[in-house]
Amino acid sequence: MNINELKAWEIAEGLRNKDFSCEEITKKYIDRIKEVDKDINAYITVTEQAALENAKKVDEKFNNREEVSDIAGVPISIKDNISVKNIKMTCASKMLENYISPYDAALVEKIKANDGIILGKVNLDEFAMGQSTKTSYFGITKNPLDLTRVSGGSSGGSAASVSSGEACISIGTDTGGSVRQPSGFCGVVGVKPTYGSISRYGVASMANTFDQPGVVAKDVRDAITMLNVLEGKDNRDATSVGNPGLKYDFDYSKDLEENLKGIKFAIPSAFLDMDLDKDVKSEFGKAIKILKSNGAIVEAYDIDSLKYVIETYNILVNGEISSNMARFDSIRFGHRTKKDFDSIEDMYKKSRGEGFGNEVKRRIMIGTHILSLDFADEYYNKALEVRGLIKKNMDDLFKSYDFMICPTTPCLPLKIENEMSLTEIYQSDLFTIPANMIGSPSISLPMPIGENGLSVGIEFTGKRFKDRDLLKTALGFERSLQR
Numbered sequence: 001m002n003i004n005e006l007k008a009w010e011i012a013e014g015l016r017n018k019d020f021s022c023e024e025i026t027k028k029y030i031d032r033i034k035e036v037d038k039d040i041n042a043y044i045t046v047t048e049q050a051a052l053e054n055a056k057k058v059d060e061k062f063n064n065r066e067e068v069s070d071i072a073g074v075p076i077s078i079k080d081n082i083s084v085k086n087i088k089m090t091c092a093s094k095m096l097e098n099y100i101s102p103y104d105a106a107l108v109e110k111i112k113a114n115d116g117i118i119l120g121k122v123n124l125d126e127f128a129m130g131q132s133t134k135t136s137y138f139g140i141t142k143n144p145l146d147l148t149r150v151s152g153g154s155s156g157g158s159a160a161s162v163s164s165g166e167a168c169i170s171i172g173t174d175t176g177g178s179v180r181q182p183s184g185f186c187g188v189v190g191v192k193p194t195y196g197s198i199s200r201y202g203v204a205s206m207a208n209t210f211d212q213p214g215v216v217a218k219d220v221r222d223a224i225t226m227l228n229v230l231e232g233k234d235n236r237d238a239t240s241v242g243n244p245g246l247k248y249d250f251d252y253s254k255d256l257e258e259n260l261k262g263i264k265f266a267i268p269s270a271f272l273d274m275d276l277d278k279d280v281k282s283e284f285g286k287a288i289k290i291l292k293s294n295g296a297i298v299e300a301y302d303i304d305s306l307k308y309v310i311e312t313y314n315i316l317v318n319g320e321i322s323s324n325m326a327r328f329d330s331i332r333f334g335h336r337t338k339k340d341f342d343s344i345e346d347m348y349k350k351s352r353g354e355g356f357g358n359e360v361k362r363r364i365m366i367g368t369h370i371l372s373l374d375f376a377d378e379y380y381n382k383a384l385e386v387r388g389l390i391k392k393n394m395d396d397l398f399k400s401y402d403f404m405i406c407p408t409t410p411c412l413p414l415k416i417e418n419e420m421s422l423t424e425i426y427q428s429d430l431f432t433i434p435a436n437m438i439g440s441p442s443i444s445l446p447m448p449i450g451e452n453g454l455s456v457g458i459e460f461t462g463k464r465f466k467d468r469d470l471l472k473t474a475l476g477f478e479r480s481l482q483r
């Protein structure tokens with residue numbers, strides 16, 4: 001038995017049966033990080049001592065036969081834009097290189113209260129802006145399935161840490177696909193629940209009407225277990241709604257393929273015309289065949305407004321980014337220049353100029369431009385209207401279909417040295433963004449390709465608050481792949 005390959009529910013079983021102790025598991029994970037992370041670079045901060053101390057406390061609870069949560073003793077990594085009290089939170093930026101968070105994010109409070117073992121903070125694109133971790137101040141996270149390729153992003157550290165056995169579960173954030181895209185690239189499961197289901201209190205905002213924390217796990221059952229812990233209303237986040245699905249209580253011993261019978265999937269026709277990588281295309285074809293052979297219905301569906309997703313997303317998100325990034329002024333938060341300055345404005349300029357990387361600067365500038373008085377109507381307000389239109393069209397889709405289905409990304413993870421143009425980079429988020437645009441739950445499920453050891457993500461997106469149905473169907477699909 002390789003402990004680093006166990007699923008969280010297998011760890012829970014093993015702990016209950018005393019097959020191993022929590023301390024043993026935690027040590028195995030720490031050893032694994034020490035062994036492989038110099039090559040992968042998933043972690044920015046490892047909290048070895050705290051993890052081992054907490055593991056001992058969890059062992060005591062098991063020894064005293066106390067009632068414990070399903071994630072008690074499970075090793076977890078946290079994306080480094082989520083606050084963990086007294087631990088550095090860098091957002092992968094020089095701006096916050098030395099920032100120590102004074103409090104726990106709401107979701108971290110829940111993990112701690114449920115005895116999850118936090119192993120440390122993992123890498124991301126700077127302030128979650130990107131899709132490869134190439135924009136991280138701390139260097140790229142490599143893909144554990146093939147070290148010459150990117151892990152994806154922005155939650156590349158989350159996906160890579162789970163894929164490499166350096167964490168059993170990871171928490172990421174998803175603004176335009178950042179949980180699902182790297183999960184697809186690294187061969188693991190990534191879930192973004194309905195907007196508002198997991199509190200954003202203590203999570204650094206990128207674009208707050210899009211941001212939602214999500215879960216990276218080895219299988220759907222583990223993701224569900226974690227969502228059960230994290231979801232719920234929180235008064236400290238005004239957009240928090242909790243989840244009307246309440247606790248998920250699936251029976252995993254049942255014939256889960258049955259869950260696919262009669263389920264209706266729509267493939268947006270606009271996506272069918274796209275240039276897909278040949279492996280992505282063939283795996284997606286296989287996925288559709290599997291779904292159909294289990295009684296699901298898969299059809300093409302015209303939804304014209306999806307053509308405008310990328311432009312709309314970038315206008316709105318950059319607008320929100322420019323105002324969210326304004327708080328990093330080197331007075332309350334952030335890097336302060338060591339150079340001389342002759343006015344407060346000069347100090348802002350020098351500090352922000354040194355503290356932010358190019359991608360963040362680009363987005364602040366575009367966002368500021370489109371929000372300016374002369375352009376707001378032409379760009380920002382128009383984009384808001386298009387967002388409304390996309391939402392309306394997607395609501396119509398969900399009147400006739402249960403889910404939208406597509407590959408998580410049009411391509412395989414790129415070779416690290418491969419430089420794409422900015423338009424190509426932004427374009428590659430086409431399949432993941434719609435869910436954020438409308439606040440829908442969405443999941444990426446891995447289809448292993450075989451020979452080259454890589455994996456293709458298959459994405460299901462459902463109606464807002466229909467997370468339970470989405471997870472149930474995902475369980476069915478996952479089981480049917482195992483046959």
Ligand code: GLN
Pocket residue numbers: 128129130131153154173174175176177178179206317429
């Ligand atoms: N890749 C997308 C972007 O760069 C999404 C990022 C995210 O979800 N945080 O905007």
